Amino acid sequence: MGLAAGVPSRRSDRRARANPPEWAESTPLRQALTARAGEALREGEDSAARVLESSLRTRERIERATHGFHAYPAGLHPDGAAALLTLGEGPVLDPFCGGGTVLVEALLAGRSALGCDINPVATLVARARTTRTTEAERTALRGLARRAADAARRAGLNNADSGGRNTSMLRGPVPELLWDWYDPWVVCELDALRDVVGNDPLGRAVLSSILVKVSRRESETANHRTTEARPPTTTATLFHKRAREFARQLEDLAGKVGEGAEPRVRVHREDARELREREEFGMVVTSPPYPGVYDYLPLQQLRFAWLGLDPGQALADEVGSRRAFKTDRNEATAAWKRDTARWVKVTARALRPGGRMAVVIGDGLVGGRPVDSLGPLGEAARAEGLVRVARATVERWDEGVERMRPEHAVLYERAST
Numbered sequence: 360m361g362l363a364a365g366v367p368s369r370r371s372d373r374r375a376r377a378n379p380p381e382w383a384e385s386t387p388l389r390q391a392l393t394a395r396a397g398e399a400l401r402e403g404e405d406s407a408a409r410v411l412e413s414s415l416r417t418r419e420r421i422e423r424a425t426h427g428f429h430a431y432p433a434g435l436h437p438d439g440a441a442a443l444l445t446l447g448e449g450p451v452l453d454p455f456c457g458g459g460t461v462l463v464e465a466l467l468a469g470r471s472a473l474g475c476d477i478n479p480v481a482t483l484v485a486r487a488r489t490t491r492t493t494e495a496e497r498t499a500l501r502g503l504a505r506r507a508a509d510a511a512r513r514a515g516l517n518n519a520d521s522g523g524r525n526t527s528m529l530r531g532p533v534p535e536l537l538w539d540w541y542d543p544w545v546v547c548e549l550d551a552l553r554d555v556v557g558n559d560p561l562g563r564a565v566l567s568s569i570l571v572k573v574s575r576r577e578s579e580t581a582n583h584r585t586t587e588a589r590p591p592t593t594t595a596t597l598f599h600k601r602a603r604e605f606a607r608q609l610e611d612l613a614g615k616v617g618e619g620a621e622p623r624v625r626v627h628r629e630d631a632r633e634l635r636e637r638e639e640f641g642m643v644v645t646s647p648p649y650p651g652v653y654d655y656l657p658l659q660q661l662r663f664a665w666l667g668l669d670p671g672q673a674l675a676d677e678v679g680s681r682r683a684f685k686t687d688r689n690e691a692t693a694a695w696k697r698d699t700a701r702w703v704k705v706t707a708r709a710l711r712p713g714g715r716m717a718v719v720i721g722d723g724l725v726g727g728r729p730v731d732s733l734g735p736l737g738e739a740a741r742a743e744g745l746v747r748v749a750r751a752t753v754e755r756w757d758e759g760v761e762r763m764r765p766e767h768a769v770l771y772e773r774a775s776t
């Protein structure tokens with residue numbers, strides 16, 4: 360997961376040393392690790408294993424291209440994704456593309472890519488972050504953002520003058536739940552932004568990028584409330600600033616990728632267990648959900664409501680959700696194994712002979728007990744004739760549960776014949 364999200368703080372480093380994980384003895388992997396937190400286990404081809412390890416260790420904040428534009432839970436670190444891409448060749452597939460970090464890095468490396476995700480917020484963000492724009496398109500985005508911010512400022516001030524919840528001022532539908540999560544003038548500003556942005560995909564992605572920050576929700580991954588108030592017009596100003604930043608990031612991306620039809624990135628809203636793609640890929644780089652760690656769909660509740668996105672069937676199709684593990688751990692573990700077998704099967708078949716698959720995955724931790732991710736992944740890979748080339752495992756501090764948890768990066772290869 361969250362290489363970015365899993366970055367240990369100084370405080371957590373100290374705590375990690377003071378409290379070695381008590382479930383460590385029950386994890387076979389632990390036998391090969393030393394007791395020191397943060398130490399790595401490497402296996403297989405040494406040079407590949409070192410690259411895998413480095414992909415788990417990268418931490419620095421990265422500004423290049425469109426990275427950092429839109430938060431997404433458990434995003435791979437851009438340098439980690441770039442390192443993994445060096446382990447194979449040809450067009451790239453990421454069946455769990457999330458916010459599109461692998462796809463952006465594929466573009467920067469001059470490689471075409473396909474990303475899939477069932478989450479409509481993920482596909483909105485991944486598409487926006489991989490859009491190759493012209494100067495005219497970026498100018499249009501800046502103009503749209505200026506008009507939207509002007510309208511939103513007026514709407515916010517009108518509301519603040521009249522006070523409270525005034526639905527007669529709204530331009531579009533605002534579901535009831537949103538009034539609980541925003542100051543009333545923020546609702547009016549967001550409503551005006553949404554109205555002016557309309558169906559513009561880049562404008563919608565910018566709007567999406569601020570929806571949690573201007574809400575009363577504590578963070579992207581925590582559904583707690585804060586009481587912090589947001590003064591009128593600051594939402595409009597933030598939107599305008601984000602749009603200008605995004606236009607600059609898109610310019611950086613376009614400059615680095617250059618002109619021409621290739622490389623090309625496509626993003627599909629699709630279940631990774633039922634990949635329909637018939638094209639062959641030289642490489643897969645992906646980070647599937649870790650068992651029982653996040654509820655990717657419910658975390659995007661505010662964005663679904665504002666952007667009129669319907670998760671629909673995706674709620675039932677989400678692999679490894681935390682809610683499933685909380686409901687029935689045994690059933691969820693069995694389902695997770697089945698799902699792993701399904702996505703590995705279709706993904707392996709999309710690899711051309713000699714193609715490689717790099718997977719970053721962590722063990723789950725539910726009710727203080729570990730959920731093994733590596734065993735089922737290995738079983739599924741073997742069943743599809745994938746050979747393990749190398750693996751690295753690092754223990755990482757999980758802020759969410761305040762415990763150490765193993766994270767793995769594994770490289771497989773499809774036999775050449």
Ligand SMILES: C[S@@+](CC[C@H](N)C(=O)[O-])C[C@H]1O[C@@H](n2cnc3c(N)ncnc32)[C@H](O)[C@@H]1O
Pocket residue numbers: 360361431432433434435436454455456457458459460461475476477478481629630631632645646647648649655656676677678
């Ligand atoms: C660890 S995140 C991927 C993060 C991504 N590597 C990034 O850098 O942003 C896992 C993703 O799997 C998606 N997902 C869960 N179940 C899925 C399924 N059945 N098919 C496709 N995607 C799924 C979630 O929506 C989430 O975006």
